[in-house]
Amino acid sequence: MTAAAQRLHEEAARCIKCGFCEAVCPTLPSAGYQASKGARGRVLLADEMLERIGRGESLSGLGDSFYSCLDCYACYEVCPAGVNAGKVSHYAKEIIAESDQGVPDMARLMEKNIMRFGSLLPLGKRAASWSRGLELPATGDTLLYTGQMYQLMSFSSALTGFLRRRGELGKRLIVGSSLKFPWLMKLAVLLNDRQMFDEMNNSLRNIAYLLKLAGIRFCYMGADEPYPGTLMFDLGFEASSRAYATAVTDEFRRRAVRRIITVDPHTHDILANTYPSLVPGFDFEVVHYTELLGSLKFSKTGRQVTYHEPCHLSRRFDSLSAPSDLLGRAADISLPDRHGRRTHCCGGPDELLFPEISSGVTATRTAQLAEAGNSMTVTACPVCLLNLRHGGEVADMSQLLVESAAR
Amino acid sequence: MDIAAELREIVPDGVVTGREGLIPYTRDASHFQGAMPSAVVLPSTTEQVSNLLKYCGQKGLAVVARGGGTSLTGASIARADAVVLSLLRMDRILSVSGEDSCAEVEAGVRIDDLNLRLSKTGHLFPPDPGSSLAATIGGIINTNAGGLRCVRYGTTKDWILGVEAVLMDGTVLRLGNRTLKSRIGYDLTSLIVGSEGTLAVVTKAFVKIVSKPESVARLLAYFNDIESLGRAVAAVRASGIDPLIAEYLDRMTMDAVESTGTFKFHIHSQYVLLLDIDRAEESLDRYVSAATLTLKGCGAVEVVATRDRAEMERLYTARKGAYSSLLRLRKTEHDAVVIGDIVVPPSTLPSVFRRVDELVKEHTIRVALFGHIGDGNIHANIFVDMSDNAERERVEHFHEDLARTALENGGSVSAEHGIGMEKVSLLRMEYSYRHSERALGLMKELKSVFDPKGLLNPGKVFD
Ligand SMILES: Cc1cc2nc3c(=O)[nH]c(=O)nc-3n(C[C@H](O)[C@H](O)[C@H](O)COP(=O)(O)OP(=O)(O)OC[C@H]3O[C@@H](n4cnc5c(N)ncnc54)[C@H](O)[C@@H]3O)c2cc1C
Ligand code: SF4
Ligand code: SF4
Numbered sequence: 118m119t120a121a122a123q124r125l126h127e128e129a130a131r132c133i134k135c136g137f138c139e140a141v142c143p144t145l146p147s148a149g150y151q152a153s154k155g156a157r158g159r160v161l162l163a164d165e166m167l168e169r170i171g172r173g174e175s176l177s178g179l180g181d182s183f184y185s186c187l188d189c190y191a192c193y194e195v196c197p198a199g200v201n202a203g204k205v206s207h208y209a210k211e212i213i214a215e216s217d218q219g220v221p222d223m224a225r226l227m228e229k230n231i232m233r234f235g236s237l238l239p240l241g242k243r244a245a246s247w248s249r250g251l252e253l254p255a256t257g258d259t260l261l262y263t264g265q266m267y268q269l270m271s272f273s274s275a276l277t278g279f280l281r282r283r284g285e286l287g288k289r290l291i292v293g294s295s296l297k298f299p300w301l302m303k304l305a306v307l308l309n310d311r312q313m314f315d316e317m318n319n320s321l322r323n324i325a326y327l328l329k330l331a332g333i334r335f336c337y338m339g340a341d342e343p344y345p346g347t348l349m350f351d352l353g354f355e356a357s358s359r360a361y362a363t364a365v366t367d368e369f370r371r372r373a374v375r376r377i378i379t380v381d382p383h384t385h386d387i388l389a390n391t392y393p394s395l396v397p398g399f400d401f402e403v404v405h406y407t408e409l410l411g412s413l414k415f416s417k418t419g420r421q422v423t424y425h426e427p428c429h430l431s432r433r434f435d436s437l438s439a440p441s442d443l444l445g446r447a448a449d450i451s452l453p454d455r456h457g458r459r460t461h462c463c464g465g466p467d468e469l470l471f472p473e474i475s476s477g478v479t480a481t482r483t484a485q486l487a488e489a490g491n492s493m494t495v496t497a498c499p500v501c502l503l504n505l506r507h508g509g510e511v512a513d514m515s516q517l518l519v520e521s522a523a524r
Numbered sequence: 525m526d527i528a529a530e531l532r533e534i535v536p537d538g539v540v541t542g543r544e545g546l547i548p549y550t551r552d553a554s555h556f557q558g559a560m561p562s563a564v565v566l567p568s569t570t571e572q573v574s575n576l577l578k579y580c581g582q583k584g585l586a587v588v589a590r591g592g593g594t595s596l597t598g599a600s601i602a603r604a605d606a607v608v609l610s611l612l613r614m615d616r617i618l619s620v621s622g623e624d625s626c627a628e629v630e631a632g633v634r635i636d637d638l639n640l641r642l643s644k645t646g647h648l649f650p651p652d653p654g655s656s657l658a659a660t661i662g663g664i665i666n667t668n669a670g671g672l673r674c675v676r677y678g679t680t681k682d683w684i685l686g687v688e689a690v691l692m693d694g695t696v697l698r699l700g701n702r703t704l705k706s707r708i709g710y711d712l713t714s715l716i717v718g719s720e721g722t723l724a725v726v727t728k729a730f731v732k733i734v735s736k737p738e739s740v741a742r743l744l745a746y747f748n749d750i751e752s753l754g755r756a757v758a759a760v761r762a763s764g765i766d767p768l769i770a771e772y773l774d775r776m777t778m779d780a781v782e783s784t785g786t787f788k789f790h791i792h793s794q795y796v797l798l799l800d801i802d803r804a805e806e807s808l809d810r811y812v813s814a815a816t817l818t819l820k821g822c823g824a825v826e827v828v829a830t831r832d833r834a835e836m837e838r839l840y841t842a843r844k845g846a847y848s849s850l851l852r853l854r855k856t857e858h859d860a861v862v863i864g865d866i867v868v869p870p871s872t873l874p875s876v877f878r879r880v881d882e883l884v885k886e887h888t889i890r891v892a893l894f895g896h897i898g899d900g901n902i903h904a905n906i907f908v909d910m911s912d913n914a915e916r917e918r919v920e921h922f923h924e925d926l927a928r929t930a931l932e933n934g935g936s937v938s939a940e941h942g943i944g945m946e947k948v949s950l951l952r953m954e955y956s957y958r959h960s961e962r963a964l965g966l967m968k969e970l971k972s973v974f975d976p977k978g979l980l981n982p983g984k985v986f987d
Binding site for chain 2: 141
């Protein structure tokens, strides 16, 4: 049994099939309640996968169940046996990638892009345009690491919109050709939602402003800053992720970095929770920017907002209360019924591979947020920000914090 | 046209075929492995359910209705080739009326979702099985589920005013309505409650709702011997305190609960009794003092009362999750927890407990006990290594002896989890003990009136 198969077995074997996870798994209702696209179904199909491996049979037909998992860990919160169907899906994807049986072309393309361009898309200098005029040093003890997440949103959303309009066949053709001719990806970045690009850049400028206001000195890698490889890891490309994370870490070391300030939940999560297992000796201090702003004086802006807590902050970190603490000082916040560790995914992670499921999850979440009764939602994640926009006014937390700190 | 294509004519976007899509429907929360269904259908409307049943009836296809798939007795998986009919798409809460004390809900609505909605107007749907997060209205109606609040509110049957149900020939019946009373001939609604999907498919229900209790205090009474605890329950009931919840846990269950970090008990004792008392704010403290005196008088070594909402919530969650916590004590992945679900008149609890204790020792098995003691319901959670035939046999014998103990004390072999595949022989035992085997015959005759070809959930309840 391979290491991934062993991990899969250990996670799935504890399941008692109670179905609790299904009741909170966002993909189940969005996939029309087909159980194979829900948490318990994933665990049961993991058992099937292990049996097939034991019998030396093909794994084909199993992939969709695991690739459609949002990696949101809502299931783990309610599982009486401590099983995480998100992790089950992850290990299953590792096995599929390892055995090269049924990896979706889109997943392959993302892996190729990351390995080739150091990002999901070759953004080049555009990735650093937000920092123009800030005169940030390129090396230093403390690094502000954006991981290109805010910057990527306007391009990835334009690209997925473009692909969606081409239909299933068109999408397959484009993805297939891009796999053969990587330079096509350079054309892909010509698709951009300019307004969103500016908004996302503004969030980054806000964050930098707040950190400076709090007296934090930091460096930034500019156009050389690599994406952390999150999606490649999430898609199960274990070996590539290891190699890639090692290269990213080497770059941190080359710049004499000791402390890394992250700005988005996905990068914070992968650096704090996954890099240490991918890169031997990864011993950097990883902090979320909000953890450094406690000393700032925030006064209430008078705004009434609903806070959508990103899964990768509220479920991956037990003691990270800074984002909601700060927001509470800046505005009157309401929380939707599903909040805290029971928060609900925005649907973003499924946008590339399962756009219909993604839209369904987004619609559910926007309805839950609307029920909380405020006209504005605030979040602290570019992926959530992008997805929840379909349901009304959404602002990045940094915007409110800047407004509040300036009063 | 093949069956799947014909089913798709009825529910165009809701037919699942193919091994990978079907596998998840071969299991529920029991330890049984179900058969692979020939297809799964996911209707969204009563009309679709009606057309599906009519079609399956004409083709002679067996149908297994499924809600949350949380059955502990194998009730929601197929025994042989069948079409599984999942009600989860019928997930709308159609109306809530505090004035009429009634909510109208589709069968696939999950119980916690209903209560979340009701809590916004200060209301409550009382049945609260430990699985309420995932269990559905259709499921709890068909198992007549119980829960913690049964001691005060009774089981699901007491909260169902009417159902919309579809027969195997496609006929849609609307039984009962939004009124709190109706005497309209034989009570067919009650017949469907607890029928485990063998008579009809429920698509909608009118359920009764209540206002949430005004002020509640939660008491923990610690005991070191089970007979004192049994006496205390009887004394509390006799004193007119009328608790909202009366639950007990044994030491092993308390250890399991503590291991999850949900709750730390105040002292180390062999048993704990959990009581909820609700009264008007002005008199609550007086009742709590009276209950404390009664409990101490019966031998409680310590009584702790709390009105702190967070602590009360933690305790409720801990008790509701007791079965789940026990799963952590499984020694290997082959271990299953098989649940004995007996009920006895509360007055017999002291002697029943004594006998259960003897049985555990006689059969040398590992068992944790807890239950809804206020209504005499004891759950014996037996750890069994499914790969060890000798142990399985010992557990089976314990199960039978436990059931016999319940019967000898005027109780029943099955309190709330239903019969499914698991307790078919125990059901026979109960009617034969009461010399009422004819009751089973009557049930089968009734079944054949509703479902002449025997296509609805075959192999459940009876052989
Ligand atoms: C951890 C855990 C704790 C539990 N605690 C309790 C408890 O405290 N009290 C208790 O009583 N039970 C308990 N149960 C058992 C179980 O959850 C309940 O019996 C519940 O009522 C089943 O609901 P469901 O929607 O999951 O139904 P399912 O499991 O899907 O189905 C149960 C039965 O109802 C039938 N059915 C379902 N929907 C319909 C429909 N619409 N029309 C016709 N037939 C239908 C099925 O065919 C089957 O026979 C527990 C289970 C678990 C896993
Ligand atoms: S909640 Fe946990 S034990 Fe229950 S079905 Fe899901 S993974 Fe299995
Ligand atoms: S991680 Fe999220 S999407 Fe994946 S199985 Fe768990 S709840 Fe469902």
